[in-house]
Amino acid sequence: MALVTVAKKKEISEGTMLGVEAAGKKLLIAHVGGEFHAIDAVCSHMKGDLAKGELKNGIVKCPRHGAQYDVTTGKLVKDVGFAAKGINLGRGATGQSHFDVVVDGNDLRVDI
Numbered sequence: 699m700a701l702v703t704v705a706k707k708k709e710i711s712e713g714t715m716l717g718v719e720a721a722g723k724k725l726l727i728a729h730v731g732g733e734f735h736a737i738d739a740v741c742s743h744m745k746g747d748l749a750k751g752e753l754k755n756g757i758v759k760c761p762r763h764g765a766q767y768d769v770t771t772g773k774l775v776k777d778v779g780f781a782a783k784g785i786n787l788g789r790g791a792t793g794q795s796h797f798d799v800v801v802d803g804n805d806l807r808v809d810i
């Protein structure tokens with residue numbers, strides 16, 4: 699694990715999110731409740747890009763089939779529907795890896 703600078707604080711205002719790449723991973727950095735959070739940006743269902751999804755009240759919704767994740771933990775809060783499971787051999791979404799974000803001056807650093 700190492701701290702990697704991924705963005706500037708001013709790039710992500712409260713209630714917004716940003717997709718970044720660091721250490722070979724696609725990450726979603728979100729600013730919620732005055733804190734910054736990082737989760738894997740590649741959806742656990744069928745690899746949708748969560749950075750292109752919608753963030754509302756700390757929950758990001760995947761733009762492909764609508765799975766919803768808590769950005770403060772990476773936990774799945776709403777799975778995909780029956781039809782979307784069907785196109786993935788019956789498998790739904792699971793959850794996203796979560797990474798700690800350290801605010802270092804104006805920089806946001808993620809422990810990857």
Ligand code: FES
Pocket residue numbers: 741742743744745746760761762763764765778782791
């Ligand atoms: S790829 Fe994200 S919900 Fe299907």
